[in-house]
Amino acid sequence: MQEIKIIGRVGNNAEIKDLGTNQVIEFSVAVSETFTRNNEKVTETTWFKCAKWGNNTSIAQYLLKGGQVYVSGKPKNRAYIKSDGTAEVSNEITVFEIELLGDKPQ
Numbered sequence: 001m002q003e004i005k006i007i008g009r010v011g012n013n014a015e016i017k018d019l020g021t022n023q024v025i026e027f028s029v030a031v032s033e034t035f036t037r038n039n040e041k042v043t044e045t046t047w048f049k050c051a052k053w054g055n056n057t058s059i060a061q062y063l064l065k066g067g068q069v070y071v072s073g074k075p076k077n078r079a080y081i082k083s084d085g086t087a088e089v090s091n092e093i094t095v096f097e098i099e100l101l102g103d104k105p106q
Contacts, residue, residue, distance in 0.1 A: 004075040004093060006031050006048060007068065007101070014063035025052040025060045025095075029071055052095040062100055070099040 011028035032045045050071055052059075063069065073095040082088050 002075055003072060003096075005070070005072040006093075007070050008032070008048070010063050010065055010067045010069055011047065013065050014060040016057045016060050022053060023055050023057050025057050025063070026050070027060075027063050029069060029093075046091060049090060049092045050095050051092070052098060059098055059100070063098070068101040070097075070101060071095055072097045 006029060008029040008031035011030050014025050014027040017024050017026060027050050029048045029050055030045050031048065032043055034041060034043045036042070048071075050073070071093060073093040076092045076094065078090045078092060080088055080090065
């Protein structure tokens with residue numbers, strides 16, 4: 001089994017979707033990396049769409065935009081064509097574990 005572990009900032013307040021007998025928490029996480037390229041400081045950010053399945057959705061109220069979070073889960077990349085005709089890839093994680101980190105939302 002593949003597993004991905006990330007630490008990043010929540011991109012939007014989490015949403016809970018009720019699907020009959022099951023629920024899912026959906027949120028996004030931005031992971032940024034800063035490095036030097038050609039003597040210039042560069043920051044690259046990768047976005048992940050996250051989905052946590054199950055009926056224990058109490059953590060959703062704490063997944064607020066800008067908050068720092070640790071997420072582990074199963075990775076999936078999905079390719080699609082945007083409405084303007086350009087190709088795009090979406091990084092997605094089916095979440096197994098979420099841990100709120102001490103850093104407050106920015």
